[in-house]
Amino acid sequence: MTAAIFYILSAAALLATLMAITRKNPVHAVIYLVHAFFALALIFFILGAPLVAAWEVIIYAGAIMVLFLFIIMMLELTPGEAARGPGWQRWAPVILLSGSIVVCTLLLMTAEPQAGPGGPNFYASPRDFGYGLFKEYALAVEIVSFQLLFAAVGAFYVGRGERTRRRARGDER
Amino acid sequence: MENLVQLAMQNVNFAAIMPSLVLCCFGMAILLINVFMPRGKTTSASLISIIALLVTAVVSLQGWNNPQFGFAGHVALDNFATFFNMTFLLAAGLTILMSDDYLRREGYPIGEYYPLILFSTAGAMWMASGTDLMTIFLGLEVLSISLYILAGMFRHQLQSNEAGLKYFLLGAFSTGFLLYGIALLYGVAGTTNVADIGLYLSAHPAMIGNPMTVAGMLLMSIGFLFKIAAAPFHMWTPDVYQGAPTPVTAFMSAGPKAAAFAALMRIFILGLAGLQSEWTSLLWGLAILTMIIGNVTAIYQTNLKRMLAYSSIAHAGYALVGLVAANAVGVSGILFYMLAYTFMNLGAFAVLVLAGKKGEENLTLEGFSGFGFKRPFLGVAMTIFLLSLMGIPPTAGFAGKFYIFAGAIKSGYIWLAIIGVLNSAVSLYYYLRVIVYMYFKDPQEDYSWVSMHTGAVVSIVIAIVGVLYLGIIPGKIMEMAKLAIF
Numbered sequence: 001m002t003a004a005i006f007y008i009l010s011a012a013a014l015l016a017t018l019m020a021i022t023r024k025n026p027v028h029a030v031i032y033l034v035h036a037f038f039a040l041a042l043i044f045f046i047l048g049a050p051l052v053a054a055w056e057v058i059i060y061a062g063a064i065m066v067l068f069l070f071i072i073m074m075l076e077l078t079p080g081e082a083a084r085g086p087g088w089q090r091w092a093p094v095i096l097l098s099g100s101i102v103v104c105t106l107l108l109m110t111a112e113p114q115a116g117p118g119g120p121n122f123y124a125s126p127r128d129f130g131y132g133l134f135k136e137y138a139l140a141v142e143i144v145s146f147q148l149l150f151a152a153v154g155a156f157y158v159g160r161g162e163r164t165r166r167r168a169r170g171d172e173r
Numbered sequence: 174m175e176n177l178v179q180l181a182m183q184n185v186n187f188a189a190i191m192p193s194l195v196l197c198c199f200g201m202a203i204l205l206i207n208v209f210m211p212r213g214k215t216t217s218a219s220l221i222s223i224i225a226l227l228v229t230a231v232v233s234l235q236g237w238n239n240p241q242f243g244f245a246g247h248v249a250l251d252n253f254a255t256f257f258n259m260t261f262l263l264a265a266g267l268t269i270l271m272s273d274d275y276l277r278r279e280g281y282p283i284g285e286y287y288p289l290i291l292f293s294t295a296g297a298m299w300m301a302s303g304t305d306l307m308t309i310f311l312g313l314e315v316l317s318i319s320l321y322i323l324a325g326m327f328r329h330q331l332q333s334n335e336a337g338l339k340y341f342l343l344g345a346f347s348t349g350f351l352l353y354g355i356a357l358l359y360g361v362a363g364t365t366n367v368a369d370i371g372l373y374l375s376a377h378p379a380m381i382g383n384p385m386t387v388a389g390m391l392l393m394s395i396g397f398l399f400k401i402a403a404a405p406f407h408m409w410t411p412d413v414y415q416g417a418p419t420p421v422t423a424f425m426s427a428g429p430k431a432a433a434f435a436a437l438m439r440i441f442i443l444g445l446a447g448l449q450s451e452w453t454s455l456l457w458g459l460a461i462l463t464m465i466i467g468n469v470t471a472i473y474q475t476n477l478k479r480m481l482a483y484s485s486i487a488h489a490g491y492a493l494v495g496l497v498a499a500n501a502v503g504v505s506g507i508l509f510y511m512l513a514y515t516f517m518n519l520g521a522f523a524v525l526v527l528a529g530k531k532g533e534e535n536l537t538l539e540g541f542s543g544f545g546f547k548r549p550f551l552g553v554a555m556t557i558f559l560l561s562l563m564g565i566p567p568t569a570g571f572a573g574k575f576y577i578f579a580g581a582i583k584s585g586y587i588w589l590a591i592i593g594v595l596n597s598a599v600s601l602y603y604y605l606r607v608i609v610y611m612y613f614k615d616p617q618e619d620y621s622w623v624s625m626h627t628g629a630v631v632s633i634v635i636a637i638v639g640v641l642y643l644g645i646i647p648g649k650i651m652e653m654a655k656l657a658i659f
Binding site for chain 2: 150
């Protein structure tokens with residue numbers, strides 16, 4: 001049964017991503033992307049990585065998508081013209097996707113995914129995950145943290161305001 | 174419960190990452206120092222960067238014949254990494270030497286420039302010394318992200334903006350391919366360690382023909398071939414090279430290319446040795462395509478930066494020939510060629526840095542009319558570098574091409590070597606054309622704006638010495654390159 005759920009979720013994730021990149025309305029695209037992240041989170045859960053699943057929901061579907069929505073609202077990107085066609089055509093994919101994700105979630109909550117064929121042969125508890133992260137992949141963590149530092153330096157440079165720039169020129173003269 | 178600090182320190186061997194660590198510490202120190210310096214004064218930052226590179230060179234040489242491993246087998250400072258580290262440091266050093274005056278001339282004396290060069294050099298080092306796909310990938314990201322910023326550094330120039338954005342978008346796209354390939358290989362072998370992947374594939378020969386393995390190999394090569402600027406993943410090169418600040422272009426043509434070759438060699442030769450017939454036939458075709466596209470398109474260019482971009486594509490093709498050969502001569506030939514290419518290409522770009530006016534509209538063939546007579550030293554230097562890029566003895570370019578094509582012939586790829594030599598003959602046309610303009614055309618200007626800035630002149634002299642040394646006495650460095658390969 002786990003295998004069946006996996007295929008349903010993969011199809012849902014693919015469909016949601018496809019819808020996300022073809023929508024003209026950015027808010028709709030974000031909603032579809034949230035569906036894709038939920039489907040991915042459940043796939044991570046099936047694979048035996050509950051912590052990553054939780055982060056997928058909290059960080060990607062939660063924090064980052066909210067950020068996207070804020071930016072869309074700030075830039076007022078919503079297209080003026082309303083979508084054509086009967087209402088059910090627009091609602092069908094969303095309902096289908098959320099329905100299948102909710103059903104899969106309920107199935108996974110009732111059944112034990114670790115048991116039975118198709119289940120993961122390794123279950124990464126948060127503690128295992130932490131050991132792996134800071135023991136085996138310690139260098140990778142360091143490099144990533146370092147990368148964030150100078151990505152911030154670059155973002156600061158590229159996004160620096162014009163006024164600072166003009167004052168800098170004044171100093172040179 | 175175990176002590177977490179103890180746990181974290183179990184696998185640590187700082188000697189294995191010492192070179193990149195030193196660079197990063199210096200880079201962060203310069204960032205801090207910049208805060209307290211008056212704006213527009215960057216000479217001290219460039220001097221500290223040079224010191225940083227020298228210290229790193231000393232530290233890195235500790236790894237020669239004294240391999241250091243650490244961090245759960247994720248990183249190794251072996252001869253291979255040390256040789257490439259030296260190439261990166263050289264590229265960064267020559268770049269920084271030629272930058273200071275250039276940045277002031279163009280009106281962007283920015284303190285962040287030097288730390289970013291140091292950071293990207295550290296990323297290149299992680300790529301060369303990474304023995305785990307994770308470290309190699311992160312090294313590539315460190316390298317690329319600094320370069321995206323550097324390419325778009327002239328914020329008020331449209332061309333520079335275009336270069337930065339184009340490089341960023343296409344680079345991110347190609348990184349996606351690389352990551353997908355890594356994921357597939359991890360799915361096959363159950364490990365990201367390069368040597369373990371090799372062991373797994375030799376223990377399970379049935380997996381070698383598995384479509385997932387082959388797809389992983391192909392997707393991963395796309396990621397690296399993009400950085401190498403091999404055809405058909407070269408479309409970004411001319412625009413980015415032309416739009417980016419000239420010293421950054423110089424660094425981009427040598428550092429990342431060598432780093433991507435280092436990672437490609439380590440992964441293909443150590444990890445995917447079982448798929449050698451697959452990747453050989455792939456690279457065989459791409460090498461020929463890259464050489465032909467690079468050389469033939471370069472003929473039509475009138476802007477020198479753009480011409481050197483296409484020439485850098487062609488040189489990537491020559492170096493790929495060595496990887497196709499996959500024997501000791503060919504592979505160590507790549508190491509040698511990358512070092513030689515660093516000298517000759519950075520030298521040529523240093524001349525362009527000095528010859529350019531503010532805004533660089535004159536870096537065309539016409540702009541160089543009579544340049545050799547008006548500026549004899551720069552003319553002679555440019556001639557030496559162009560001869561080396563052509564592959565004329567006694568310059569480094571000849572020795573490098575000689576080793577690589579010798580390796581190809583030794584492995585039985587005679588046609589590949591012949592096509593390579595024919596391509597070199599084609600390249601004579603566009604390199605010689607620059608020399609013709611420099612010496613056989615009447616000067617239209619007196620080139621009075623060319624100021625012989627000390628740093629750039631020093632980098633030109635270093636490059637000339639390197640080109641001639643590697644061309645006349647290549648044996649010693651070649652012996653070291655042979656010791657450096659696996």
